[in-house]
Amino acid sequence: MPYFRPYTPPADPTIVRDLTRLQEDMRSRVRQEPLAAEPTLIAGCDSSFPTPETILSVFVLLRFPTLEIVEKVYSTSVVELPYIPGLLSFREAPNVIMAYEKLQQKPDVIMVDGHGIAHPRRMGIAAHLGVLLDKPTFGVAKQKLTGNYVEPGLTKGSISPLTDKNGDLLGEVIRSKDKVNPLFVSPGHRCDQATATRLTLACLRGYKLPEPTRLADHWAEEFKKEVR
């Protein structure tokens, strides 16, 4: 429990205003619906920073529901925006998409490390990527960004709703492993809560993180060493 927050240089108010408006416009393009069909290929993506000015994004493609690795690719580029809560997608999405384009085969659905609609303007990076790629997406985050919830049961499989101040559902807080901090799962684009939760649970293999994002996270660390 830190008594303070690391100092973050104030972001250019003009940029923040413009990106926030852009996000509000994108919001109208997000759709929540079940998948057209049971997925055969599911992807996981995550990013790491070899240096403060370099971002490295990874995409891991897995067969579903067996979860065998089919492909893994990555992309690196120069960071152009600082981290600003709520505007994470503008900092990471460009490079994540560059990695996505390197995949030989495209997934039926993407599990993103971060939030979907569990965001102040319902536009977390998972929803953002879904709209730009016009692909089903959902988010699996390790920390809350917004919303309220009651701690779910301490055993694997316990779930409790994440809601906004109006009581609307933003996502679900899921205990993916006994006695470890829960995950925050929310739909992105062209996906609904039931699907996001079902796929997350179907991808658990004894670890806190479901395989798609766990492996993306793992390779983001491995590739980082090669790059620097």
Added chain:
DNA sequence: GCGACAG
């Protein structure tokens, strides 16, 4: 005015 604040 006082907290909260993905990665």
Added chain:
DNA sequence: ATCTTGTCGC
């Protein structure tokens, strides 16, 4: 996200 050792608990 990143820096960074040992250590408590199942």
